[in-house]
Amino acid sequence: MNIITDLTRMWLTRSVKPFLFQNEFDQQIPYDKCRRMGLYIHIPFCKTICNFCPYCKVKYTENVCNRYIDALIREIHMVGSQTNGKKTVTSLYFGGGTPALAADRIDEIIQAVKEHFVITEGIGVELHPDNVTVPVLRTLKNAGVTKISIGIQSFQKKFQSVLGRKAVDVSTISDVLLKIPFETVSMDFIFALPGQTFENLKEDINIAFANGANHIAVYPFIDFTFTDSPVQTMPKKQKRFLLDAITNYCLEQGYVRSSIWTFAKEKNALYSSMTRDCFLGFGCSAATLLQRQFKINTFSVEEYCRRIDQNILPTSLTLRFTPRQRMVYYLFWTAYSTEVDIPAFEQFFGVPLKKMFGLEIRAAKMLGLITEENGVLHMTLKGAFYYHYYENFYTLSYIDKMWGILRKEAFPKQIKL
Numbered sequence: 326m327n328i329i330t331d332l333t334r335m336w337l338t339r340s341v342k343p344f345l346f347q348n349e350f351d352q353q354i355p356y357d358k359c360r361r362m363g364l365y366i367h368i369p370f371c372k373t374i375c376n377f378c379p380y381c382k383v384k385y386t387e388n389v390c391n392r393y394i395d396a397l398i399r400e401i402h403m404v405g406s407q408t409n410g411k412k413t414v415t416s417l418y419f420g421g422g423t424p425a426l427a428a429d430r431i432d433e434i435i436q437a438v439k440e441h442f443v444i445t446e447g448i449g450v451e452l453h454p455d456n457v458t459v460p461v462l463r464t465l466k467n468a469g470v471t472k473i474s475i476g477i478q479s480f481q482k483k484f485q486s487v488l489g490r491k492a493v494d495v496s497t498i499s500d501v502l503l504k505i506p507f508e509t510v511s512m513d514f515i516f517a518l519p520g521q522t523f524e525n526l527k528e529d530i531n532i533a534f535a536n537g538a539n540h541i542a543v544y545p546f547i548d549f550t551f552t553d554s555p556v557q558t559m560p561k562k563q564k565r566f567l568l569d570a571i572t573n574y575c576l577e578q579g580y581v582r583s584s585i586w587t588f589a590k591e592k593n594a595l596y597s598s599m600t601r602d603c604f605l606g607f608g609c610s611a612a613t614l615l616q617r618q619f620k621i622n623t624f625s626v627e628e629y630c631r632r633i634d635q636n637i638l639p640t641s642l643t644l645r646f647t648p649r650q651r652m653v654y655y656l657f658w659t660a661y662s663t664e665v666d667i668p669a670f671e672q673f674f675g676v677p678l679k680k681m682f683g684l685e686i687r688a689a690k691m692l693g694l695i696t697e698e699n700g701v702l703h704m705t706l707k708g709a710f711y712y713h714y715y716e717n718f719y720t721l722s723y724i725d726k727m728w729g730i731l732r733k734e735a736f737p738k739q740i741k742l
């Protein structure tokens with residue numbers, strides 16, 4: 326599997342140089358010149374830990390959570406005070422873990438962010454279905470949150486028990502959402518679970534849109550090597566059938582495909598922290614992507630708080646891109662939105678996209694993976710499947726390796742991918 330990602334990386338970057346992440350970092354972060362930058366905040370606490378979940382999280386205790394949030398606010402001030410005046414950013418997303426467990430401190434965190442940044446496209450928070458209550462949603466809304474995303478996974482008991490989660494009470498969720506509306510209400514589902522059919526997924530999608538969601542994310546199940554989930558992955562052919570069937574069904578219903586795995590009922594219902602040119606991440610395991618570097622914070626809550634106590638950034642690893650590596654990284658994540666804007670690439674890198682990747686673009690068109698219209702490359706259904714397929718490889722060979730190491734070692738010496 327690694328051979329595929331290695332060869333693709335060598336071919337696209339025209340170099341045998343691996344992505345080299347090292348245990349070093351800039352205490353002054355060069356984000357001043359980044360345009361269209363997003364913010365991400367990680368809150369790593371959950372009431373119960375799901376055995377299939379790869380994210381950085383620990384069991385919730387009020388004490389540790391409060392100590393962590395004190396440190397988080399200090400990290401925001403440490404980084405935010407590095408520029409003069411307030412920097413305009415697109416959005417702020419809270420992910421986890423289960424950030425809504427800290428609902429009563431979200432306002433304080435947002436106020437800290439607003440001392441340094443102006444947010445133009447809203448604030449999103451991830452919730453576990455148990456967090457969907459009137460008091461929690463009211464607290465979030467009063468703090469300025471405009472988007473929520475609820476980790477449903479499946480409305481069907483059978484698949485919740487495959488995942489080791491309890492059944493979701495859709496009527497409670499629907500009632501609460503009617504009382505406290507948000508601009509975007511997204512619901513997360515997992516597909517390609519053993520025995521799951523298109524009919525099962527269609528029912529989930531219909532229930533979601535009929536009960537308060539205006540956006541859904543349907544993620545393929547990924548079996549990370551470091552998790553101890555007993556769930557078997559579905560064969561590639563069956564997965565492709567499901568992804569195509571979900572996509573066709575959503576498009577027939579008039580929903581907009583906002584990225585490979587997300588669909589919106591209304592055009593401006595958006596929930597994505599991925600498709601930004603640059604982003605700043607705060608909290609443990611949060612990543613930061615800038616013009617020339619990618620860096621990732623330590624996964625250890627303890628070490629994170631210790632570094633902040635010493636006024637040192639909690640960065641674990643930094644990757645300093647070669648120009649071509651950065652272009653490949655840009656294209657990979659921009660393509661997640663199913664399209665690439667040709668002039669935007671040139672504006673970001675100062676060189677035309679077709680000068681750098683003309684051969685690849687011609688080949689992708691010939692293979693029916695992309696089409697071009699008014700300066701935008703659009704992924705076809707076939708292209709979206711292969712992207713999804715490659716993303717799976719990428720996740721299993723790059724993210725799996727990196728997160729697997731970072732979960733065990735707070736500050737590894739280096740990681741080569």
Ligand SMILES: C[S@@+](CC[C@H](N)C(=O)[O-])C[C@H]1O[C@@H](n2cnc3c(N)ncnc32)[C@H](O)[C@@H]1O
Pocket residue numbers: 371377378379380420421422423451452453454475476477478513514515544545546547548549
């Ligand atoms: C941080 S959780 C969402 C909020 C909340 N913690 C919850 O579980 O309800 C993010 C989402 O990642 C997805 N996810 C987690 N583990 C996954 C896996 N192994 N494969 C695919 N999707 C996964 C789930 O859909 C989950 O809702």
Ligand code: SF4
Pocket residue numbers: 370371372373374375378379380382421422423453476
């Ligand atoms: S899926 Fe959600 S609740 Fe479960 S462990 Fe992961 S972050 Fe926590």
